[in-house]
Amino acid sequence: MNIFSTLEAQCRRSLLILFVAGLVFWSSLASMLPTLAPYIEDLGGSKQEVGIVMGSFAIGLLLSRPKLGYLADYNSRKLVLIIGTSVAAIAPLGYLVVHSIPLLIALRIFHGVSIAAFTTGFMALVTDLSPVDKRGELIGYMSLTTPIGMAVGPALGGFLQAKAGYTPLFLVAGGLGLLATICAIQVKEAQRVQVLHEERSQSSLKAMGQLLVSPRLRIPTLVLLLTGFGFGAVTIFIALFIRSTGVDLNPGWFFTAAAIASFMGRLVTGRASDRYGRGLFITGSLIIYGVSMLMISQAKSPQVFLLAGFLEGAGSGILLPMLITLISDRSLPNERGQVFAISISGLDLGIAIAGPILGSFFDQLGYSGSFLLGAIMMLIAAVIFVTQSSKDLSHSWRFATGRERDLYAVDIKVYDKSR
Structure with missing residues (x-):
């Protein structure tokens, strides 16, 4: 990691603080991955209600991301980061008092704002602080916060739930969110070019439409979908599937195996x-992820579940940082928050x-069918990326196989001269 020694002292300090904030933030969220779905089921929720409550987390992300992206570009990346960590500190405490399905849905929507804000602020700050020619390496290192947090969090959550129950689990998750907030307050933002009022109006319109459908962003966005x-x-x-098979495996170990592989891939x-x-x-990574989903659909032993988890972690651990870096390459500094959002x-x-x-x-698909459908989605994503990621089929194929540069990458030096 010699790249950090080449950075200015203040930049290094901010990146270190961001790294710690990321570790405790993802540990907070991940601590509930193997426990929350069983918690909802234990409260009397059906399979459909479990899916709705868990999936409603993303509604908070969807509703808040555009506004948070605009706030990150035209106010403060740090403010957006603090919003994310603060929600991560508050939301877990709500599970202590909320026990009905409608209120759990509302709480999950609120909790979803945490990831929307944190990831938008975190990615924008890291990109701002990264030299262009070393961007992939720095983003790769900084993204290690996710797999480390995803390794520690599920193991911690599973242990706390098994030994002490749900109340200590939610209290610890909230405490980790509070620690992330304390770290976020210490971050110093990089200086950025001020955006004129006219540009703000134009960028706001882009965020609602033009950015989303532009050739440089629509395929990465579709692959992410x-x-x-x-x-x-x-x-x-996954936690419910493992429990239904009767396999002697703590679901937290599945996520830990995935996190170890994710760490190795990002490194x-x-x-x-x-x-x-x-x-x-x-x-x-899309191919690896698809294979992991196929393996999960057929798993009947702890060894297969752990191997599938390892491959799932390897696939996602490579895919998400690479897509984030690709999006960074294709964005200008004054629109980066909105582009990420x-x-x-x-x-x-x-x-x-x-x-x-x-x-x-679920009655038609079952657990195996659900994961098989996920594998098919990953295959479709791979086909789309290989054929549509650049300006035409031939350029897409060469770019997707590492034989051509990204034709949509923004030349920051040209942009800076035009300012």
Whole structure:
């Protein structure tokens, strides 16, 4: 990680604080991954109600991201970050007192704002602080907060729930969110070019329409949508699926295996993508993710579940940082918050629709069918990326296989001269 020694002291300090904030934030959220769906079921929720409550988390993301993206560009990235950590501190306490399905849906929607705000602020801050020629490497290293948090959180949550019950679990999750807030307050933003009033109005309109459908962003957003569906299936149903098979495996270990693989993938691919391009790694990760979903659908032993979890972590651990870096490459500094907000909304929407759809058709699909459908979604995403990621089929194929640069990448040097 010699790249950090080349950065200015203040920049290094802000990145270190961001890293710690990310660790405790994701640990807070991940602590409830293996426990919340069983908690809802224990309260008397049906499979459909479990899907709706869990999926409603993404509604908060979808509703808040556009406004948060605009706020990050034209007010403060740090403010958006603090909003995200504050919600992560408050929301877990609500599970202590909320026990009805309608109120749980409302609480999950509120909790969803935490990821919308945190990821938008975090990604924009990291990108602002990253040298352009080392962006993939730095984003790769900083994104390690997710797999580490996803390794610690589920194991911690599963242990607390099994040994002490749900109340200590929710209290610890809220405490971790509070610690993330304390860290976020210490971050210093990088200086950015001030945006004129006219540009603000234009950018606001873009965020609602033009950015979303522009050639540079629509395919990454669509890939994130399909990925979100698969990710939603895992987060909502994997704990219940493992429990239904009678396999002797704490669901938290599935997420820990995924987090270990995610850590390993992020550690090496960020730097490699600066040299070989983002396309090759996105294509490979989509294939790996699809195989993991297929394995989950057929799993009947702890070993297969853990191997599938490892592959799921490897796929998502490479895919999400690479898509974020690709989006960074294709965005200007004065629109970056909105670009992240709009594009990542694809992931949010995929997660949001996965719960209700899979819950509604659960009697027909079952657990195996639900994960098989997720595998099909990942295959479709891979085909779309390989054929549509650049200006035409031939350019898309070469970019997706690492044989051509990204034709939609923004030349920041040219942009700076035009200012």
